[in-house]
Amino acid sequence: MASEVRKLNSIKVISSAQKESTAADKMDFYDKWAENYDTDVAILEFRAPGLAADSVAASFTGDRGAALVLDVACGTGLAAIQMKKHGFEHFVGVDGSKGMLELAKNTGLYEDVRHCMLGDDELPVQWVRVTKELCKATKPGGLVCITTRNGQNNAEYTASLEQQLKLMEEEGLWSCVNVTEVKKFQRAVSEHEEAYLSGSVCLFRVSDVDQ
Numbered sequence: 001m002a003s004e005v006r007k008l009n010s011i012k013v014i015s016s017a018q019k020e021s022t023a024a025d026k027m028d029f030y031d032k033w034a035e036n037y038d039t040d041v042a043i044l045e046f047r048a049p050g051l052a053a054d055s056v057a058a059s060f061t062g063d064r065g066a067a068l069v070l071d072v073a074c075g076t077g078l079a080a081i082q083m084k085k086h087g088f089e090h091f092v093g094v095d096g097s098k099g100m101l102e103l104a105k106n107t108g109l110y111e112d113v114r115h116c117m118l119g120d121d122e123l124p125v126q127w128v129r130v131t132k133e134l135c136k137a138t139k140p141g142g143l144v145c146i147t148t149r150n151g152q153n154n155a156e157y158t159a160s161l162e163q164q165l166k167l168m169e170e171e172g173l174w175s176c177v178n179v180t181e182v183k184k185f186q187r188a189v190s191e192h193e194e195a196y197l198s199g200s201v202c203l204f205r206v207s208d209v210d211q
């Protein structure tokens with residue numbers, strides 16, 4: 001328990017360092033974090049990979065063994081590990097951190113892993129920009145799952161994300177299948193927050209329209 005507390009404290013330090021950084025600094029941060037990422041997120045009780053996999057599995061009606069899953073910001077591959085448990089077999093991972101991608105590749109689960117900086121590079125599929133890109137990269141009728149943690153640090157981000165997701169629904173690009181609010185999404189890393197941060201798991205079904 002003492003070592004866990006020490007570890008959580010060190011995660012707090014690296015997390016607050018991350019807050020201040022530019023996109024390049026963030027990727028540097030993730031490169032350096034990659035080696036300890038799986039251990040640290042286990043301590044943080046980070047539930048996003050499992051929640052995302054459960055959400056997709058609950059609404060996916062096709063052939064799981066044949067479906068191709070694009071794991072965007074795949075990190076070390078935790079979401080693919082969870083989805084594999086639900087019977088999904090084909091994964092392509094993209095991430096802006098080469099360190100993270102190397103570990104994702106080592107899981108042996110991904111047919112391809114590509115370095116891709118969201119917001120800068122195009123995803124290695126046809127395109128527009130980030131959330132619209134996710135929609136565009138998905139087959140008509142396919143599912144897009146987006147998880148986000150709440151908290152003081154990213155209130156602005158989650159508000160603009162929500163607005164963008166809603167706008168895309170109004171534009172008929174996709175429809176919301178469900179939004180699940182999760183109270184204990186992960187343990188908090190800031191002294192000023194509750195012990196746990198809440199989060200959301202949003203699932204959309206892409207429309208059959210020419211985007």
Ligand SMILES: C[S@@+](CC[C@H](N)C(=O)[O-])C[C@H]1O[C@@H](n2cnc3c(N)ncnc32)[C@H](O)[C@@H]1O
Nearest residue numbers: 030049073074075078095096097100116117118
């Ligand atoms: C918190 S980790 C989540 C990783 C994985 N999805 C999981 O659930 O464990 C965030 C990941 O997003 C990647 N990332 C953050 N911003 C990015 C960007 N703009 N473009 C590409 N990847 C990015 C990081 O490199 C990191 O691997």
